[in-house]
Amino acid sequence: MSPVVSPLGVPNVPWCPSHIPPAVPNVPSEPIVPFCPQCPCVPCCPLAVRAVPNVPLPSPVSLCCPCCPHCPQCPQCPHCPRCPHCPCAVPAVPSVPNVPIVPDVPIVPSVPVLSLLSPLSPLSPLSPVSLLSPMSPVSPMSPLSLMSPMSPMSPVSPMSPLSLMSPVSPMSPLSPMSPVSPFVPIVPFVPIVPDVPRLAHGGAIATLIDTSLGTLALAVAGRVVTANLSIDYLAPVPLRSVLLLEAFLQRRQGRKLFLGCDLWDAEGTTLHAKATGLFIQQDPPKEAARGGDSGR
Numbered sequence: 001m002s003p004v005v006s007p008l009g010v011p012n013v014p015w016c017p018s019h020i021p022p023a024v025p026n027v028p029s030e031p032i033v034p035f036c037p038q039c040p041c042v043p044c045c046p047l048a049v050r051a052v053p054n055v056p057l058p059s060p061v062s063l064c065c066p067c068c069p070h071c072p073q074c075p076q077c078p079h080c081p082r083c084p085h086c087p088c089a090v091p092a093v094p095s096v097p098n099v100p101i102v103p104d105v106p107i108v109p110s111v112p113v114l115s116l117l118s119p120l121s122p123l124s125p126l127s128p129v130s131l132l133s134p135m136s137p138v139s140p141m142s143p144l145s146l147m148s149p150m151s152p153m154s155p156v157s158p159m160s161p162l163s164l165m166s167p168v169s170p171m172s173p174l175s176p177m178s179p180v181s182p183f184v185p186i187v188p189f190v191p192i193v194p195d196v197p198r199l200a201h202g203g204a205i206a207t208l209i210d211t212s213l214g215t216l217a218l219a220v221a222g223r224v225v226t227a228n229l230s231i232d233y234l235a236p237v238p239l240r241s242v243l244l245l246e247a248f249l250q251r252r253q254g255r256k257l258f259l260g261c262d263l264w265d266a267e268g269t270t271l272h273a274k275a276t277g278l279f280i281q282q283d284p285p286k287e288a289a290r291g292g293d294s295g296r
């Protein structure tokens, strides 16, 4: 009997009985199916986010399954984040009023495993790093998600696609005048290839940090670009780990926003990285803003 080979060339990956097998040479025509790259089912798809035991389920939830019509029938997928029967599905996020939407903020390109959703931003589901409004459908292929718990140490649901909100006042926009604006997403990294122990790529972590800090800067000052980003990688980040990123505005000088963040494991016990970033406000024009403070 030939070894089962997945579409990604990984042998011995469990098959999903709910899926119709593609025509693969030398694969027996038994009622077993290689994992489906379109299916986020936990046991059979490397793109899935593993369920974390003892994590309270978000409530209320909005249920959707935009990408995989087979998931609802799949008995092996009780924790599929996109399955209508899964209580771990995307939590409903109320709209955030009076937050400026900046549609043309440059998006950091091309980290294929990242997709970031923000309640502040319009839908961009096809971007490698995409922004979703809270009322928008979830990017179906998003294997990376961020979620805001109510406090940095609270239990989190790694199954939820990203929402970025202030943990202090999740329903309120960040105050532009606030000296510190904490900002706590949760980030599960998942591998493209299953069951291969690897570490998260430093560039992916940098993208995560840049985007998270940029989102905070955007919430504070509108359209911004990154001028400087400095990261200390303190401990490796295993794939499939769930992370907690806490970002804060350190100070603001005219158009310049100095931000910092700490990247923890989900329990808040291991500090994986620390970073600082300088973001430059693009609006208003710099000459008008130079009426404020200066200094590097």
Ligand SMILES: CCCCCCCCCCCC(=O)SCCNC(=O)CCNC(=O)[C@H](O)C(C)(C)COP(=O)(O)OP(=O)(O)OC[C@H]1O[C@@H](n2cnc3c(N)ncnc32)[C@H](O)[C@@H]1OP(=O)(O)O
Pocket (backbone or CB within 6 Å): 105, 106, 107, 108, 116, 117, 118, 121, 130, 131, 132, 210, 211, 212, 213, 214, 215, 218, 224, 225, 226, 227, 228, 254, 255, 256, 278, 280, 286, 293, 294, 295, 296
């Ligand atoms: C899921 C949701 C996602 C949502 C995601 C949303 C957020 C996305 C965040 C990602 C954003 C990016 O990655 S953007 C892509 C990467 N970044 C870029 O491409 C930026 C390229 N660089 C530039 O465009 C420019 O150099 C700027 C804008 C940074 C600065 O040019 P400028 O506008 O002419 O301003 P300029 O006068 O030179 O500088 C303004 C002040 O900043 C200081 N300054 C400028 N650069 C630096 C620097 N590297 N280090 C220190 N200080 C600096 C200057 O001394 C000056 O201080 P003083 O004299 O006033 O005191």
